[in-house]
Amino acid sequence: MASPVELLSLSNPVFKSFTFWVGVLVIKIFLMSLLTAVQRFKTKTFANPEDLMSPKLKVKFDDPNVERVRRAHRNDLENILPFFAIGLLYVLTNPAAFVAINLFRAVGIARIVHTIVYAVVVVPQPSRALAFFVALGATVYMALQVVLAAAF
Numbered sequence: 001m002a003s004p005v006e007l008l009s010l011s012n013p014v015f016k017s018f019t020f021w022v023g024v025l026v027i028k029i030f031l032m033s034l035l036t037a038v039q040r041f042k043t044k045t046f047a048n049p050e051d052l053m054s055p056k057l058k059v060k061f062d063d064p065n066v067e068r069v070r071r072a073h074r075n076d077l078e079n080i081l082p083f084f085a086i087g088l089l090y091v092l093t094n095p096a097a098f099v100a101i102n103l104f105r106a107v108g109i110a111r112i113v114h115t116i117v118y119a120v121v122v123v124p125q126p127s128r129a130l131a132f133f134v135a136l137g138a139t140v141y142m143a144l145q146v147v148l149a150a151a152f
Helices: 013-043 064-091 097-120 127-151
Strands: none
Touching (some): 013 064, 064 097
């Protein structure tokens, strides 16, 4: 059995894949902040008086375009952050590389697709739900594997 030091090394293809997808998803979360700002400027929707670019503008909290991006960003935080934690613990269970790498890939791609169909090019359901449940299913699977490994 491999030691934790060996498992948490970039020479371990599972950990290397995990670190790649964590990096991609961190960048994605940061880009959501920029996308929110772009929507705010595009729609002239600002939540703070000091951000108003003209005395003619008013503070506004309910622009549908801004709120859609904010909801997508919040959904990322609610789903990607648990993936970071459980994915790291999953690496420590020494899973089969093929399974683990594809689970990480599924979460990363599904979260990117979720944002695209929710906040960039709005696509009708079930596109968003499918992307959401692919990532959720992969994360729950990893969580169950972690629980089973720790319990027995």
